[in-house]
Amino acid sequence: MKAGSRFLNAVSAVALSAGVVSLSAGIGIIASTSVANAAVIQRIDVRGATRVGTEAVRSNLTIQPGKAFTNSDIDDSVKRLYGTGYFSDVKISVSGSSLVVNVSENQLINQVVFNGNRKIKDDKLKTVVQTQPLGPYSKELVDADISRIKAAYAAIGRSDVQVTTQTAVVGAGRVNLAFVINEGDRTKIAAINFSGNHAYGDSRLAAVLSTKRSNPLSFLTRKDVYNEDKLKADEEQLRQFYYNHGYADFRIVSSDASLNEQTNEYTINIAVDEGQRYKFGDISVDSSVAGVDAAELKGLVTTSTGSIYSAREIQKSMEAISKRVSAMGYPFARIVPRGNRDMQTGTIGVTYMVDQGERAYVERIEIRGNTRTRDYVIRREFDISEGDAFNQEVISRAKRRLEALGYFSSVNITTAQGSAPDRVIIVVNVEDQSTGSFGIGAGYAVGGGGLVLEASVEEKNFLGRGQYIRVAAGAGTDNSQTYNLSFTEPYFLGYRLAVGFDIFKSTTSSNDFYKYDEQGGTIRVTAPITEDLATTFRYTYKEIKYKNNGAYGANGVRGGGDDVMSAPYLDLIAGSPWVQSSVSQSFVYNTLDDRTLPHEGIYASFTHEFAGLGGDSEFYKIYGKAKYYKTLSDELDVIGSLSVGAGHVMATGSNLNVFDQFQIGGKEIRGFKNNGIGPRMPTNEDPLGGTTYFTASAEASMPVPGVPQDAGLRLAVFSDAGTLYGNDVKNSAGVQGSDMEWRASVGAGIIWASPFGPLRFDFAQPVVKQSYDKVQQFRFSIANQF
Structure with a gap:
């Protein structure tokens, strides 16, 4: 029976008990309503609530004995009882001075199970559905759960999932509920098409979107899953891309996605109107706030006359001005950029207005x-x-x-x-989104040393707490081994201080001459200075062991051969184990627009380090590196970069140890082995390192021609140069390579934005080298290591 009919029966009964006789249906309704407004019942009779209990029913009624009630009270009571989910039917009527509430109880859920699901596990689905064990069985709630399950599958690209339910009575008013799932095939994205674009090709624009066309590895990235909200976010990314590249009039005319039900594939079509490209015209700052001098704020503006219009630069300028004005004691000041378009010259002049905004x-x-x-x-x-x-x-x-x-x-x-x-x-x-990644790296030394493999697992958002953890291990055919564990808490004790530690261990064998073991740890604290500049303080403790492998006799003669090594060189490894205890400070300046694939910006670091807090090392060391990125062609997505690096170490005691000096090679000058250049022992050419180094590199990269840009494959060409020289190790007179001698290489590489992280494959050919340098032409590594 519907709520309206139940209400009419109730008020009719009240009308008769009050002695009101209706002569027509219309008059009867009016009279009944009039009497119902003054009706009062003396008791509430609940029937059918065997499991829920009569008090639970009474607590959900808006009608109370001794108080007048209306038709709205009856309707509200019915709705509240249905809303509990415990009842399949509710009837309310009035008998004399009693309110009679008849309920039919829903069965209780004994167990909820999922059948047929493989792509989404039970634990995940249990958080999706709202039907829970010991709760009431409600068809409306179960139907809503079916919709939730379908939405969860649509989020992983399975829009054609089928979900049904089965129930089994287990007695005592309880049932088991099973959601039966036919997962179907995963929907894919066959194509992403653009129309109206002239400045940029389809491939370039597709690279801007987070939604990607399906490829053989899409099952790992899930970037080929169509979602309406995701498409809207992609539209905003597209707008920002054009706004930041001079197209202030850009607009999206339309966007849609059509599903081919036979192939289960979406085709996304986006129509755009690019408009013309602008440059910045005159730039100025005005203020209507008393006490705020506009001239003092002009230096905070990053936009400049003649440069390509960029909404990002306008936003950065607004934030810088707002921060300064707020610090001056005007927290409600509002920064409004006013543009002056000149279609004839293709410029937009910008005036940054500082107004007193409303207090909020x-x-x-x-x-x-x-x-x-x-x-x-x-x-x-x-x-x-x-x-x-x-x-x-x-x-x-x-x-x-x-x-x-x-x-x-x-x-x-x-x-x-x-x-x-x-x-x-x-x-x-x-x-x-997923924040875990698996990194791999490899190298092969053509001139000897064999294969080197590295693997790492990192999580940037550990347990959802924003903590960073990384575990890495490496091994080589030359018996080298490395192990690293890093952890960072980015907000220590609620402050913007990144506190962390590193634990490391490495072992290297060198041409049957010695075995080198290094282990230790670092404690570090990083504090921001500005939005782009931060400083880090570190304390590092290392224990270093040298072990003579027995290749040389007591007189310094290699057994079984004619090579002779003078006894003083054995002093280089004497005194093991060694302890190095040092403190250092680093400054990092970072304006990169993207850390994975930078197009614009600078990344620069500078470190100075002092060793001598106990231990066996006494030195002062300074070193740094700067890398500059610039887009050379927007249309072709060609990115250029220049980098330079340098370092110097000086003894603060008597001499340096071998491990105190700099070691550089393939990471800085591709085409050479790690530790492949610089001063070496004259007999076995083991590296001693050097006191001073300089490096420089130039590179250009672009998408691989003929390959869809959203595949994440880029081609790079580069040229590296550098030198490592100087030596201040005791008893190491006569070493080779201690003079300043430059090395250089040229090469090409493939960069792949893989599901495992950005990977890089390089082949380099040394064009300037020394006879004793160690060559490694092929290198496989993480793409960006700043």
């Missing part, structure tokens, strides 16, 4: 969408909290920080009206 405060920050990352990990990226003055530029900076973490596939921050006109609610919508 943050009421709360709501975090949504995070299934793995903890709320506090997201909140701590905001330089603002509940009760603070609302500042839009602070919100933009927080969004950029969240995106830079690499924890999320999308970050969207919006605002909503709070409980008062001057209150704002900040809503943060994020979507977690």
Whole structure:
């Protein structure tokens, strides 16, 4: 019986008991309603609540004995009882002075199971459905759970999943519920097509999107899963790409995705209108806030007349001005960029207006969408909290920080009206993504030394706490072994201090002459100075052991051969084990637009180190490196880079040890083995290292011609040069290679943005080298190692 009919029966009974006789249906309804408004019952009679209990039913009624009730009270009571999920039917009527509530109870769930699921495990599905053991069996809730399961499968590209249910009665009003799942085939993306684009080709634009065309490794990345929300995020990425490359009038005309049900593949079509390309015109800063001098703010602006228009640079300028003005005591100041388009000259002049904005405060920050990352990990990226003055530029900076973490596939921050006109609610919508990666590296020394393999596993968001952990191990056919464990807590004790440690161990055998073992650890603390500059303090303790493998006799003569080594050279390995105890400070300046595939920006580091806090090493060492990236061609996506490096070490005691000096090679000058250049022992050519080095490199990379750009394959050509010289090791007179002698190489490589992380395959040919240098022409490694 419907709620309206039940209500009519109830009020009719009340009308008769009050002595009101209706002459027509219309008059009867009016009279009954009038009497119902004044009706009072004396008791409530609950029938059919055998498991739930009569008190549980009474507690969900809005009608109470001795109090007047209306038709709305009856409707509300019916809705509340249905809302509990414990009842399949509810009837309410009035008999005399009693309210009679008849309920039919739903069966209780004894067990929930999933059958047929392979791609999504039971543990995951249990968090998706709301039907739970010991809860009521509700058809409406089960139907909603079926929709939730389908949505979970659609998120991994299985939109054609079929879900049904089966129930089995187990007695005592309980049932077992099974969700039967036919997972179907995974949907794919056959093509991503663009129309209206002239400045950039389809392949270049496809590389901007996070949604990718299906390929043989898509089952690992899941980037070929179509999702309407994901497509909207891709549209925004496309807009930002054009806005940052001079196309201020760019717009997306339309976008759609069509599914071919026979092949189970989507085709995505995006129509765009690029508009013309602009450069910056006149740049100025004005202020209407008393006490704020616009001329003092002009130096914070990063946009410059004549450069390509970029929305990113405008945003950075706004944030810098906002931060300075807020520090001056104007937290509500608003920075508004006003553009002046000149279609004839193709320029946009920008005036940064500093106005006194409306007073508004943050009421709360709501975090949504995070299934793995903890709320506090997201909140701590905001330089603002509940009760603070609302500042839009602070919100933009927080969004950029969240995106830079690499924890999320999308970050969207919006605002909503709070409980008062001057209150704002900040809503943060994020979507977690995989943050674990497996790295591999390999090399082969053509001139000897054999194959070297390295493997590492890292997690950037350990347990959703934002912590970083990395475990790595390596081995070579020359009996070398390396082991590393690193851990970082990025917000120590709630402060923006990254505190961590590294534990390492390595073993190297050198041409039957000695065995070198090194083990130790580092404790480090990193503090930000500005958004782009940070400093790190380290304390490092190493224990180093040299072991004579017995290749030389007491007189320094190699057994079984004619090579002779003078006894003083054995002093180089005497006194093992050695202890090195040092402190260091590093500065890192980073303006890269993307850490995985930088197109623009600078990454520079400088370190100075002092050893002598106990132990056997006494030195002062300085070294650094800078790398500059620049897009050489937007259309072809050609990226150029230049890098330089240098270092020098000096003894603060008597002499340096072998392990105190610099060792460089294939990582800095491709085409050579690690430790492949520099001063060496004259007899067996084992490396001694050097006191001074210089390196330089030039490289250009572009997508591999003929290969879809979203495959992540790039071709690189490069040229490296460098030198390592000087020697201050005791009893090492007469070593070869201690003079300043340059090496150089040229080569080509393939960079692959693989599901395991960015990998790189290089082949280099030394063009300037010394006879005793160790060559390694092929190298397989992680693509970006800053």
